[in-house]
Amino acid sequence: MLKLIARPLRPGEPDLLAGNEREPLFLRALGGQATLRIDPAPTWTHEELDAAAGRVDVMAFATEHFGADAFLGGRWIGSSEV
Template identity: 45%
Template sequence: MAGIHIITDQRPGEPDIFTPIKHEPLRLKVCGKLFIECPAPEGGWNHESLQEAANQLCGGFDEASISDAYLGKTWVGSSEV
């Protein structure tokens, strides 16, 4: 199973790209095509819930698949990070 690495964790001094999009649906794509879409939880995503959902949902990918994660239209992670 391929894993997706989510990059929404924020370190000191880094811009906050996550808060404005935390209510967007999680979209997982394989080779640029939508594989699955998951609505945001009621309170919105946080880094941990997003990573957990991506890990659970990527069970349909094989090791050779290149997968990307988006919140709405914003790229937030990949199997190649």
């Protein structure tokens, strides 16, 4: 399962979605050999990102590649290893 950490949970934590709402979500296999791109429709919210982490294609990608890291544009926002 992919765990995203874009949403701040405590005061003072950065909101990793801020400024990246229109960036594609990329999953990169832990070995770096494959990627999956998901475009926002039209912008991401925290709820939509959380829902994307539970999509069948996202879970299948992480399973097939024995894990994945998640990026919003170029910013790391989570992993199957968190």
